Amino acid sequence: MEPQNFWLEHLKWNLWHGKVDRALEITDDLIYALEIKNGSAEHRKLLKVVRTFETYVRENQAFLPNHGERYRQGKVISTAFVESAVNQVVSKRFVKKQQMQWTPAGAHLLLQVPTQVLNGEWRLALSRWYPSMP
Numbered sequence: 001m002e003p004q005n006f007w008l009e010h011l012k013w014n015l016w017h018g019k020v021d022r023a024l025e026i027t028d029d030l031i032y033a034l035e036i037k038n039g040s041a042e043h044r045k046l047l048k049v050v051r052t053f054e055t056y057v058r059e060n061q062a063f064l065p066n067h068g069e070r071y072r073q074g075k076v077i078s079t080a081f082v083e084s085a086v087n088q089v090v091s092k093r094f095v096k097k098q099q100m101q102w103t104p105a106g107a108h109l110l111l112q113v114p115t116q117v118l119n120g121e122w123r124l125a126l127s128r129w130y131p132s133m134p
Contacts, residue, residue, distance in 0.1 A: 007026055007029065009034075011026045011027060011030070017067070017069075018065070018067075018068065020061045023057060024058060025059065027053065030050055031050055034047040035134065065077075
């Protein structure tokens, strides 16, 4: 296994198991190795992607779940089936021949609903629109 592949597998394992600080250390090591290599356009492109990934992980580390722990507890670790359904509905409504077409702003508002449900904010949002709701 090439060193970069080993690092990427190690990085993935650490992120999966909620070890974000260690994952960021590995990312820093990978960035350093790519910087000193001073290689081809392919290396520069990979370096840019790894830096972007590091920024994303750093800025969202508080929201990255420990998938290993969730898996051991029998909790859901993927929402791919929900995202697929949402994508199908949204893409159908954006078709120009559809009787009721959505605007991008309307679709954005609609897509906030699953996020509010997952964050436990759904009832709060409903109570703003319908104050008499429990």
